[in-house]
Amino acid sequence: MAAWLVVGLGNPGPTYASHRHNVGFMVVDELARRAGAGFTAPRGMRADACESRLTALGMGAVGADAQRVVLLKPRTYMNDSGAAVRKASGFYGIDPAQVVAVHDELDLDFGRLRLKFGGGDNGHNGLKSMRADLGTGDFYRVRFGIGRPPGRQAPADFVLTSFPTSAREELALEVDRAADAVEELILHGLESAQNRFNG
Template identity: 35%
Template sequence: MLFIIGLGNPGTKFNGTRHNIGFEVIERLAYDYHIKLDRKKHKAFVGQGVIKGEKVVLMKPQTYMNLSGEAIADVLGFYKETPDKIIIVYDDTSLDVGKLRIRERGSAGGHNGIKNIIAHMKTQEFIRIKVGVGEKPPGWDLADYVLSRFDELEIKTIQASIKMSADAVAMILDVGVEKAMNHYNSRKAGE
């Protein structure tokens, strides 16, 4: 079983913000593969289903971004699984809107949600899909920026990016992370 986890913050006031892009990718996967995210377990909304022949658990942690590792540790403990069975989808301010970067391992890169996951997992060895949300403008506080919504010019690109991210998850499950990295890491959604 694989665990596909999108990072974000719970509550309607965070819907549509840059920081919640991981949640939106999980919702897209749930829609595309007819998986209901209707159970609240493991400090998250979860749904079980099949993507590309693989049994998966889709997760939207409800612990707030900076405590995401708690929910992931809880679900992996319950299923007696290891961090190599997770794919984390989250926002990245170092990537332009519409760009993806898939990695098999790496540091937190300043992302507090990933920092918390690494602390709970005691490893940096897990697949992650970084979804570009654009660099913060000069003079902006980073927290204010990631909690802001996309502007009108970005909406079409970010919607394409959400679909591309969901397709990247499916490709990882279908043919492996290396091929997915080669296919998606140099592309931009909407082009």
């Protein structure tokens, strides 16, 4: 069965865990939680990985429609994410066309999702690194809106700040919704997922 590789883009370590730039990690963590599975660090992979199955009953379930899903959180920093993704895709035998990158998106308001296949990097260093290391930009993206920085704050600084405490409850709901979008994409395809979740 063809496997899927779902990559959460972010920076490793507790310092970055709550940052806007790390919503990809948050979504992948939610998918692992649903699967009841933990992450391990396969030797030489430079990433934390978790294998599971996805069916219409959800992550971790078994059934005739089961899709093999590998969840990945690179241990490299954002700018070098592609190295970990390339190693993982080779290790698990997954084609770039079966890769889903979940990442923060400045050009979408907080609370909005946009799913697509291929396209440019839009200044996102994690996507740029993936494109360079995979040799193609033809992979799926789940773009998680974080909005633009207020005032004159530089985008590079803004993405490395935490969501405000007042937004924590809404953030949990949006992370949950993004995880639903990943499941929909894998089970029912891009068009179905776009119709349900693109906003």
